[in-house]
Amino acid sequence: xxxxxxxxxxxxxxxxxxxxxxxxxxxxxxxxxxxxxxxxxxxxxxxxxxxxxxxxxxxxxxxxxxxxxxxxxxxxxxxxxxxxxxxxxxxxxxxxxxxxxxxxxxxxxxxxxxxxxxxxxxxxxxxxxxxxxxxxxxxxxxxxxxxxxxxxxxxxxxxxxxxxxxxxxxxxxxxxxxxxxxxxxxxxxxxxxxxxxxxxxxxxxxxxxxxxxxxxxxxxxxxxxxxxxxxxxxxxxxxxxxxxxxxxxxxxxxxxxxxxxxxxxxxxxxxxxxxx
Amino acid sequence: xxxxxxxxxxxxxxxxxxxxxxxxxxxxxxxxxxxxxxxxxxxxxxxxxxxxxxxxxxxxxxxxxxxxxxxxxxxxxxxxxxxxxxxxxxxxxxxxxxxxxxxxxxxxxxxxxxxxxxxxxxxxxxxxxxxxxxxxxxxxxxxxxxxxxxxxxxxxxxxxxxxxxxxxxxxxxxxxxxxxxxxxxxxxxxxxxxxxxxxxxxxxxxxxxxxxxxxxxxxxxxxxxxxxxxxxxxxxxxxxxxxxxxxxxxxxx
Amino acid sequence: xxxxxxxxxxxxxxxxxxxxxxxxxxxxxxxxxxxxxxxxxxxxxxxxxxxxxxxxxxxxxxxxxxxxxxxxxxxxxxxxxxxxxxxxxxxxxxxxxxxxxxxxxxxxxxxxxxxxxxxxxxxxxxxxxxxxxxxxxxxxxxxxxxxxxxxxxxxxxxxxxxxxxxxxxxxxxxxxxxxxxxxxxxxxxxxxxxxxxxxxxxxxxxxxxxxxxxxxxxxxxxxxxxxxxxxxxxxxxxxxxxxxxxxxxxxxxxxxxxxxxxxxxxxxxxxxxxxxxxxxxxxxxxxxxxxxxxxxxxxxxxxxxxxxxxxxxxxxxxxxxxxxxxxxxxxxxxxxxxxxxxxxxxxxx
Numbered sequence: 001x002x003x004x005x006x007x008x009x010x011x012x013x014x015x016x017x018x019x020x021x022x023x024x025x026x027x028x029x030x031x032x033x034x035x036x037x038x039x040x041x042x043x044x045x046x047x048x049x050x051x052x053x054x055x056x057x058x059x060x061x062x063x064x065x066x067x068x069x070x071x072x073x074x075x076x077x078x079x080x081x082x083x084x085x086x087x088x089x090x091x092x093x094x095x096x097x098x099x100x101x102x103x104x105x106x107x108x109x110x111x112x113x114x115x116x117x118x119x120x121x122x123x124x125x126x127x128x129x130x131x132x133x134x135x136x137x138x139x140x141x142x143x144x145x146x147x148x149x150x151x152x153x154x155x156x157x158x159x160x161x162x163x164x165x166x167x168x169x170x171x172x173x174x175x176x177x178x179x180x181x182x183x184x185x186x187x188x189x190x191x192x193x194x195x196x197x198x199x200x201x202x203x204x205x206x207x208x209x210x211x212x213x214x215x216x217x218x219x220x221x222x223x224x225x226x227x228x229x230x231x232x233x234x235x236x237x238x239x240x241x242x243x244x245x246x247x248x249x250x251x252x253x254x255x256x257x258x259x260x261x262x263x264x265x266x267x268x269x270x271x272x273x274x275x276x
Numbered sequence: 277x278x279x280x281x282x283x284x285x286x287x288x289x290x291x292x293x294x295x296x297x298x299x300x301x302x303x304x305x306x307x308x309x310x311x312x313x314x315x316x317x318x319x320x321x322x323x324x325x326x327x328x329x330x331x332x333x334x335x336x337x338x339x340x341x342x343x344x345x346x347x348x349x350x351x352x353x354x355x356x357x358x359x360x361x362x363x364x365x366x367x368x369x370x371x372x373x374x375x376x377x378x379x380x381x382x383x384x385x386x387x388x389x390x391x392x393x394x395x396x397x398x399x400x401x402x403x404x405x406x407x408x409x410x411x412x413x414x415x416x417x418x419x420x421x422x423x424x425x426x427x428x429x430x431x432x433x434x435x436x437x438x439x440x441x442x443x444x445x446x447x448x449x450x451x452x453x454x455x456x457x458x459x460x461x462x463x464x465x466x467x468x469x470x471x472x473x474x475x476x477x478x479x480x481x482x483x484x485x486x487x488x489x490x491x492x493x494x495x496x497x498x499x500x501x502x503x504x505x506x507x508x509x510x511x512x513x514x515x516x517x518x519x520x521x522x523x524x525x526x527x528x529x
Numbered sequence: 530x531x532x533x534x535x536x537x538x539x540x541x542x543x544x545x546x547x548x549x550x551x552x553x554x555x556x557x558x559x560x561x562x563x564x565x566x567x568x569x570x571x572x573x574x575x576x577x578x579x580x581x582x583x584x585x586x587x588x589x590x591x592x593x594x595x596x597x598x599x600x601x602x603x604x605x606x607x608x609x610x611x612x613x614x615x616x617x618x619x620x621x622x623x624x625x626x627x628x629x630x631x632x633x634x635x636x637x638x639x640x641x642x643x644x645x646x647x648x649x650x651x652x653x654x655x656x657x658x659x660x661x662x663x664x665x666x667x668x669x670x671x672x673x674x675x676x677x678x679x680x681x682x683x684x685x686x687x688x689x690x691x692x693x694x695x696x697x698x699x700x701x702x703x704x705x706x707x708x709x710x711x712x713x714x715x716x717x718x719x720x721x722x723x724x725x726x727x728x729x730x731x732x733x734x735x736x737x738x739x740x741x742x743x744x745x746x747x748x749x750x751x752x753x754x755x756x757x758x759x760x761x762x763x764x765x766x767x768x769x770x771x772x773x774x775x776x777x778x779x780x781x782x783x784x785x786x787x788x789x790x791x792x793x794x795x796x797x798x799x800x801x802x803x804x805x806x807x808x809x810x811x812x813x814x815x816x817x818x819x820x821x822x823x824x825x826x827x828x829x830x831x832x833x834x835x836x837x838x839x840x841x842x843x844x845x846x847x848x849x850x851x852x853x854x855x856x857x858x859x860x861x862x863x864x865x866x867x868x869x870x871x872x873x874x875x876x877x878x
């Protein structure tokens with residue numbers, strides 16, 4: 001029988017530097033045949049292995065239409081710090097995709113509001129790419145993106161393309177600006193972008209990803225302006241050891257983040273999003 | 277051939293047992309020397325070089341003004357400084373004397389105390405930045421190897437801070453507290469030893485110091501229920517890691 | 530009653546059955562160690578301790594080992610060579626109690642449902658279960674309340690019941706049937722089954738602990754802010770217990786706790802290594818850690834509540850990780866925390 005815990009070898013095909021501590025990696029299974037049958041939904045994640053160091057769950061940051069799989073990684077732990085040292089042509093272990101993606105099918109015909117904080121834009125980029133190529137399938141697209149400083153933002157070289165997407169709006173904000181850093185956007189938390197927000201609750205869905213405190217806050221604010229619990233989707237982050245609902249680490253009340261999530265309707269996790 | 281990373285091994289106030297544990301690596305020691313170069317180890321080598329070192333393993337606590345200067349020198353010459361064993365971590369058994377007035381302690385040992393000027397015994401972390409901590413009296417060989425390997429790979433070592441009970445249960449041992457009514461320190465003590473003592477029906481003495489987030493007051497209550505006196509309980513918590521904030525509460529002032 | 534499928538063997542003749550089993554299998558069974566029993570390899574009849582009450586670790590250790598090597602890897606080449614570490618030995622588990630069989634049935638649902646675990650499956654497939662109905666309930670057990678004991682009705686290949694001077698042997702599967710080929714055994718009589726039923730009735734009355742399970746999961750779920758959690762985690766305790774030590778023993782001895790940690794080890798060449806999985810416990814601070822120093826169960830209260838809720842069937846494992854009433858956690862808790870007492874408090878009793 002197949003062994004879900006056994007990774008497959010993959011090759012780093014390309015690396016883009018996003019900021020001082022974050023890079024985007026384009027990966028391909030070493031076994032070409034395997035890659036042919038490989039597909040995913042934006043919002044799903046992969047388990048990446050550096051043998052001898054360990055394994056980590058990392059979200060996919062593009063769509064199957066892009067060809068190879070991309071993942072955007074900030075070097076914070078043992079595995080991700082070692083991944084940062086990889087060069088083009090290096091290898092690593094990969095298995096997946098796991099978890100639920102963003103509800104793109106359900107969102108068809110609706111206005112899309114994306115709210116991201118920091119690294120939270122990574123799992124949402126696939127949604128933006130998808131909407132860009134299937135523009136007529138969706139209503140208005142609004143992206144609100146906040147980060148600690150302009151230097152902490154990711155995908156900055158793609159903002160120009162996103163501004164070009166028809167019927168869309170991109171709003172950027174940062175918590176603060178280090179001296180000497182040019183910045184033309186807002187200053188403040190993502191919620192400070194709410195007054196200027198175009199998206200109205202009717203016929204809309206909100207997809208949110210960022211630090212858990214931020215998501216809790218954003219979800220509350222969205223509720224106050226009329227979004228229903230089932231119109232808001234959050235992508236959660238937990239440490240995972242298996243990715244397939246066995247190791248127990250990512251339990252959130254009666255849910256496994258790895259298998260029932262990471263994308264959840266706010267309705268399903270509202271009581272548990274306060275630490276439990 | 278690429279130059280091998282260098283290791284320096286040093287001793288301050290302690291019993292040299294941790295260094296001995298390194299020597300006990302016998303069966304893998306040769307393999308270890310394939311990947312590192314021990315350039316300073318006074319206990320074992322005749323010729324030693326004065327650094328710098330990629331990894332410094334420092335045994336023993338700091339107990340004199342001279343030692344304070346020496347540890348600062350070692351720090352300057354070391355990329356990764358490891359507190360090697362409980363004495364270097366928090367003073368360990370020698371630190372029991374911190375509860376006795378200085379003069380009294382000195383007079384117990386020396387007939388002429390005029391040339392003795394000791395300080396409170398503290399872990400090296402009190403004076404210099406420590407990069408990794410090897411708990412234990414002495415640390416388990418597997419932990420020593422883990423620290424050396426992860427230093428070479430530049431990753432965080434897997435030294436879990438969970439209680440001895442975890443390792444004890446994984447060995448299928450019955451709990452000594454409930455089956456034999458013995459005052460085992462396992463439930464508050466950091467694992468890493470492989471639960472050696474409880475596996476031989478001896479209580480855990482607490483030599484790895486506190487685990488993460490220990491409930492020391494509840495364990496002290498367990499001992500009280502068994503009939504141990506306040507003095508007994510203080511001594512138990514003072515023995516190996518009385519200077520740590522976690523055990524200090526039960527070790528008394 | 531299927532008398533035609535049942536046999537008996539005199540207790541003092543049991544060695545003959547064991548020898549028969551040893552011809553085909555490595556046999557593991559309860560052995561005495563001090564006051565307690567543990568499951569170990571059995572080579573001779575005198576090692577076997579079938580009158581045991583409970584073991585320290587449940588037989589879970591044979592199917593979901595405390596420390597398991599998943600695969601080895603070799604980093605000498607860029608294309609890392611990964612080799613699964615398999616265990617295909619035929620084994621037989623002798624003398625496993627009803628609660629532990631029920632726990633295995635739950636682990637089966639868990640490990641063999643969505644995303645099958647090949648390591649568990651292999652061990653399960655290659656292991657024959659010869660269960661043993663309980664002779665005496667442990668002081669801590671409440672399997673009777675949980676519907677998992679003291680006698681077994683499903684999940685066994687062979688089932689033994691102590692009926693005085695002999696064991697009644699019932700067959701639960703084709704494997705069980707085949708095992709008994711080639712050994713001469715007495716056919717069971719109606720009187721043997723009458724004795725079995727009689728013993729069951731007597732046994733039921735000897736339980737010292739009970740749990741009222743009606744609506745219990747629901748009650749637990751709705752009481753996540755109950756003051757009992759604070760008392761368990763920080764001060765006061767429950768019904769004479771002290772607050773939790775977070776020592777993790779309860780989850781390690783629990784036959785349905787399956788949580789594990791995964792890590793890599795390298796040998797001193799730094800080129801060859803293994804990926805290991807090791808039992809973990811939600812009672813440990815490290816269990817709830819996330820990136821950059823975050824932790825979503827930083828307090829003892831959060832952790833003991835999580836475990837209790839899990840055992841009452843309201844965590845992510847649902848029924849698959851819930852309590853079977855073996856009583857091991859109560860027996861091993863150094864501060865005397867008792868899940869049946871906690872349940873009473875939650876019910877407001």
